[in-house]
Amino acid sequence: xxxxxxxxFGGPEVMKLEEVExxxxxxxxxxVRVEAAGVNPVDVYILSGQYARxxxxxxxxxxxxxxxxxxxxxxxxxxxxxxxxxxESAVTGTYARFCLVDQAHxxxxxxxxxxxxxxxxxxxxxxxxxxxxxxxxxxxxxTVLVHGASGGVGTAAVQMAKAAKMxxxxxxxxxxxxxxxxxxxxxxxxxxxxxxxxxxxxxLTEGRGVDVILEMAAHVNLGKDLTLLAPRxxxxxIGSRGPVEINPRDAMGREAAIxxxxxxxxGPKERAAIHKDLIQGLKNKGLKPVIGKxxxxxxxxxxxxxxxxxxxxxxxxxxx
Ligand code: NAP
Numbered sequence: 001x002x003x004x005x006x007x008x009f010g011g012p013e014v015m016k017l018e019e020v021e022x023x024x025x026x027x028x029x030x031x032v033r034v035e036a037a038g039v040n041p042v043d044v045y046i047l048s049g050q051y052a053r054x055x056x057x058x059x060x061x062x063x064x065x066x067x068x069x070x071x072x073x074x075x076x077x078x079x080x081x082x083x084x085x086x087x088e089s090a091v092t093g094t095y096a097r098f099c100l101v102d103q104a105h106x107x108x109x110x111x112x113x114x115x116x117x118x119x120x121x122x123x124x125x126x127x128x129x130x131x132x133x134x135x136x137x138x139x140x141x142x143t144v145l146v147h148g149a150s151g152g153v154g155t156a157a158v159q160m161a162k163a164a165k166m167x168x169x170x171x172x173x174x175x176x177x178x179x180x181x182x183x184x185x186x187x188x189x190x191x192x193x194x195x196x197x198x199x200x201x202x203x204l205t206e207g208r209g210v211d212v213i214l215e216m217a218a219h220v221n222l223g224k225d226l227t228l229l230a231p232r233x234x235x236x237x238i239g240s241r242g243p244v245e246i247n248p249r250d251a252m253g254r255e256a257a258i259x260x261x262x263x264x265x266x267g268p269k270e271r272a273a274i275h276k277d278l279i280q281g282l283k284n285k286g287l288k289p290v291i292g293k294x295x296x297x298x299x300x301x302x303x304x305x306x307x308x309x310x311x312x313x314x315x316x317x318x319x320x
Contacts, residue, residue: 004060005017028073029103032069032090035320036116037318038121040152043063047304076103079106086109095297097297124153131214136212148239154214159288172192180313180314209254217240222237289314303316
């Protein structure tokens with residue numbers, strides 16, 4: 001079968017589309033024919049070889065995908081051959097025609113969602129869910145700032161917060177991003193490239209600030225975030241690409257909390273609960289992943305370049 005293979009760590013150019021051996025599902029594993037694979041920033045970090053997780057070489061990148069079940073390993077229960085599924089955390093990597101997935105990471109894909117939308121669920125939607133509900137414990141009626149709302153996690157977070165009856169303020173850095181964030185249900189959209197946008201945020205909240213911030217770029221914003229929080233506000237650090245200076249007093253006076261999160265820490269029970277909720281949200285149509293770009297599998301390197309560039313617009317997926 002065809003698969004993207006990285007024989008060394010490095011930049012996007014080390015990935016090549018190659019012919020590799022067919023896969024056979026082991027115990028509790030499911031063989032999925034991949035119809036779309038989600039491209040996440042973490043895939044790029046892992047390929048660089050500088051990330052905490054380092055797969056054995058050679059390897060096929062990709063954690064997220066959606067497709068059809070073609071074979072079941074021994075002991076698999078509750079998953080049917082030929083069913084539509086989405087997967088997160090594949091054993092063999094989703095940037096391929098087929099992938100092997102442990103049954104706990106295979107979820108039914110409702111008819112309301114396309115395969116491309118299914119490939120946007122694993123990392124981005126589960127991250128937004130855990131940040132908003134699991135970490136910040138955000139409640140209906142609270143005001144949430146999605147700081148970086150135009151990308152995979154941000155669009156998911158806006159949809160979820162809106163569906164849970166929160167007031168959502170989102171940020172983006174381009175005209176098309178502003179429009180997109182507004183369409184997902186944000187009450188207000190601000191430009192995180194405009195030096196005056198934080199003053200505008202305080203004006204919009206009548207000087208009170210926001211209850212929750214979901215932060216995609218903590219290395220730029222964390223210090224400022226602490227000054228934007230209402231009393232007992234919570235900021236969840238989802239993304240950060242370097243160090244940042246903060247003034248702890250800004251947190252002290254507000255009794256604010258800085259909550260780090262990583263999806264890798266989610267245990268089986270929490271993961272199952274998150275995906276049950278996501279599937280319900282897809283069926284209710286409150287959740288509708290935005291696909292900004294679909295590229296053929298052999299353009300994985302281009303997808304890696306695009307996903308780290310400014311001007312995010314929903315999700316980038318690869319189509320085998
Ligand atoms: P993405 O699709 O590339 O989106 C990136 C978002 O960050 C865009 O909305 C972008 O807006 C915004 N952004 C850029 N500069 C910003 C700034 N100065 N202030 C605020 N926002 C800014 O990436 P993603 O998949 O949504 O992931 C977002 C971040 O979370 C990444 O760093 C990723 O590695 C991380 N992440 C962490 C976890 C975890 O478990 N902790 C899980 C998933 C993702 P414009 O492009 O419109 O400027």
